[in-house]
Amino acid sequence: MLLLAPINFLDEFLLRFFSAQTVNFIVWPLIQIGLVVTLVALWVAYATYLERKISAFMQARLGPMRVGLWGLLQPIADGIKLLAKEDFIPDKADRWIFFFAPYIAVASSFIVFSVVPFGPDWAVIADVNIGLLLVLAVSSVGVLALILAGWSSNSKYALLGGLRSSAQMVSYEVSMGLSLIGALMFARTLSLSGIIGAQGSDTIWYVLYQPAGFIIFLISGIAENNRAPFDLPEAESELVAGFHTEYSGMRWSLFFMAEYAAMVVVSAVAATVFLGGWYFPFVNRLDSINHNLFVAVSLLIFLTKCAIILYVYFWLRWTLPRFRYDQLMDIGWKWLIPSALINIVLTAIAVFVVQALDGWKGMKTIEAMNMGLNLTATGKAIMIAFGIVGLFITGALLSRINWRSRDFNLRTQRRNIKLVNVPQGKPAVQTN
Amino acid sequence: MKVKTPTPTLLQKLKRFFMMDLVKGLGLTMKYNLGALVDKDAVAGKGIYTEQYPKVRPDVAPRFHGAPRLNMDPETHDTLCIACNLCAIACPEDCIDVIAMDVEIIVAGKPRRKKVLDEFIFDTSRCMFCALCQEACPTSCLELTQDFELATYSRAGFVWNREMLEQGRETVKYTS
Numbered sequence: 384m385l386l387l388a389p390i391n392f393l394d395e396f397l398l399r400f401f402s403a404q405t406v407n408f409i410v411w412p413l414i415q416i417g418l419v420v421t422l423v424a425l426w427v428a429y430a431t432y433l434e435r436k437i438s439a440f441m442q443a444r445l446g447p448m449r450v451g452l453w454g455l456l457q458p459i460a461d462g463i464k465l466l467a468k469e470d471f472i473p474d475k476a477d478r479w480i481f482f483f484a485p486y487i488a489v490a491s492s493f494i495v496f497s498v499v500p501f502g503p504d505w506a507v508i509a510d511v512n513i514g515l516l517l518v519l520a521v522s523s524v525g526v527l528a529l530i531l532a533g534w535s536s537n538s539k540y541a542l543l544g545g546l547r548s549s550a551q552m553v554s555y556e557v558s559m560g561l562s563l564i565g566a567l568m569f570a571r572t573l574s575l576s577g578i579i580g581a582q583g584s585d586t587i588w589y590v591l592y593q594p595a596g597f598i599i600f601l602i603s604g605i606a607e608n609n610r611a612p613f614d615l616p617e618a619e620s621e622l623v624a625g626f627h628t629e630y631s632g633m634r635w636s637l638f639f640m641a642e643y644a645a646m647v648v649v650s651a652v653a654a655t656v657f658l659g660g661w662y663f664p665f666v667n668r669l670d671s672i673n674h675n676l677f678v679a680v681s682l683l684i685f686l687t688k689c690a691i692i693l694y695v696y697f698w699l700r701w702t703l704p705r706f707r708y709d710q711l712m713d714i715g716w717k718w719l720i721p722s723a724l725i726n727i728v729l730t731a732i733a734v735f736v737v738q739a740l741d742g743w744k745g746m747k748t749i750e751a752m753n754m755g756l757n758l759t760a761t762g763k764a765i766m767i768a769f770g771i772v773g774l775f776i777t778g779a780l781l782s783r784i785n786w787r788s789r790d791f792n793l794r795t796q797r798r799n800i801k802l803v804n805v806p807q808g809k810p811a812v813q814t815n
Numbered sequence: 816m817k818v819k820t821p822t823p824t825l826l827q828k829l830k831r832f833f834m835m836d837l838v839k840g841l842g843l844t845m846k847y848n849l850g851a852l853v854d855k856d857a858v859a860g861k862g863i864y865t866e867q868y869p870k871v872r873p874d875v876a877p878r879f880h881g882a883p884r885l886n887m888d889p890e891t892h893d894t895l896c897i898a899c900n901l902c903a904i905a906c907p908e909d910c911i912d913v914i915a916m917d918v919e920i921i922v923a924g925k926p927r928r929k930k931v932l933d934e935f936i937f938d939t940s941r942c943m944f945c946a947l948c949q950e951a952c953p954t955s956c957l958e959l960t961q962d963f964e965l966a967t968y969s970r971a972g973f974v975w976n977r978e979m980l981e982q983g984r985e986t987v988k989y990t991s
Binding site: 437439440441442443444445448698699701702703778779782 | 831832837840841843844845847848850851852862863864865867
């Protein structure tokens with residue numbers, strides 16, 4: 384509590400020099416931006432460390448152990464190494480585009496942090512009422528960076544990586560956006576803080592209402608970030624390193640940072656929309672004791688939720704082998720997009736049913752509507768049942784439709800491409 | 816031609832629907848991760864196999880044969896070698912050279928000549944660590960120790976002389 388006292392003190396101190404408006408809308412946001420950029424950069428650096436450690440543990444190894452205690456200084460050593468390395472630009476590369484692509488990648492993933500609600504009150508930089516839309520829009524600019532990097536490198540591997548990433552990200556963007564709509568029907572707002580507030584006033588996490596949406600969002604988020612098992616754009620065994628084959632030194636590490644920052648963004652959005660963000664039962668009571676302590680505890684809760692989702696990222700990466708390209712497109716178009724659409728329809732039906740049941744034979748399902756859709760215990764039970772049943776309905780329906788769909792395609796292909804009874808022509812004669 | 820594919824049973828269909836293989840795989844990696852955190856026995860398959868070599872020196876097998884050594888009498892610090900040349904004869908690789916010399920000593924008032932060791936050349940680059948020399952040695956002077964760091968920067972460094980064999984080679988012992 385003593386640690387948090389300087390915040391109030393600093394506020395009073397700033398108010399002596401500037402007007403209240405300047406302090407609230409210029410000075411504090413600048414401080415917040417500085418803090419967030421520093422902390423996110425540190426978080427990203429240590430995400431690489433954690434990834435190496437966790438992958439090592441899963442393979443019965445130790446991971447980095449030499450730099451510092453348990454290798455804790457490894458990310459810093461890596462950063463210094465990358466800064467000191469030569470920043471090589473290939474001779475035939477499109478210099479300016481090659482130059483700018485990493486910055487676009489980093490900027491697009493760092494801008495998103497401006498609307499991510501790390502906690503209540505002062506822990507959020509900007510509470511925009513179209514927050515979720517902004518997150519989706521800005522994070523998809525990252526594709527541009529990968530395409531530009533792939534194109535400007537003037538290398539076949541980089542170009543193929545860029546092509547793959549563009550196809551993959553365009554197809555997974557759709558299901559990512561669609562999977563969020565179900566949750567928005569309950570929250571009735573696009574503001575990220577508003578979504579958390581709606582979950583807080585409903586005292587539930589939307590993952591219970593929307594298990595299908597959560598799963599779809601996670602899978603398409605992993606694919607969107609080009610992470611294994613969807614890391615086709617940088618498949619080592621096929622494309623050397625994909626779109627960043629020709630990059631080296633600091634510019635390469637910018638791509639690396641962008642990847643990890645994008646991961647943090649997706650996990651932050653997943654935690655916000657489906658896991659209640661900084662909302663945790665009974666933490667609200669701290670607010671009456673000490674406001675700043677409440678904010679700090681909420682911040683920790685949010686970061687813990689993000690860390691758990693990040694762990695799932697690592698866990699999946701070191702468990703699953705990479706998908707083939709046709710399998711990747713299969714999952715995107717045949718499974719995720721239809722199931723996201725089915726999820727929207729089922730959620731709409733569920734919301735309609737709950738609203739229709741309210742007041743029917745003295746049943747009470749809706750408590751309030753002013754801050755999201757607040758349901759009573761009966762309403763919650765109905766909604767959770769709808770969510771779980773909907774998950775199985777979606778799965779069963781799609782597996783019925785997609786059962787042997789690839790076999791079917793192969794059979795038609797076999798019929799169309801005649802491999803037997805090819806008319807035999809004259810053998811080619813070499814002229815000259 | 817119609818290709819006949821086996822129709823899956825209900826159990827197989829259910830397994831595929833609930834993605835049991837994925838769950839199994841995730842469980843395996845989780846098991847290893849938790850095993851590494853609590854560091855269970857590596858031999859059972861749930862711990863960490865990695866050895867931190869320069870920091871922690873590994874235990875070699877009890878019958879491991881490494882760098883050769885010429886043992887000395889612990890009290891007088893004279894060599895135990897009697898220059899009998901048995902080790903050089905026993906060596907299948909012919910990598911040992913025992914160079915002896917005669918010295919005059921007086922035994923019971925009469926001058927006698929005694930064969931003593933002058934120089935001992937051991938070529939570790941040709942040695943295959945079979946320890947037949949160790950078996951042949953009648954005074955258990957020549958011994959293959961458990962030391963395994965034999966690398967040098969030059970070919971000549973592999974040839975050990977008497978001093979190196981008696982004192983041991985100077986190697987940097989890394990501790991961190």
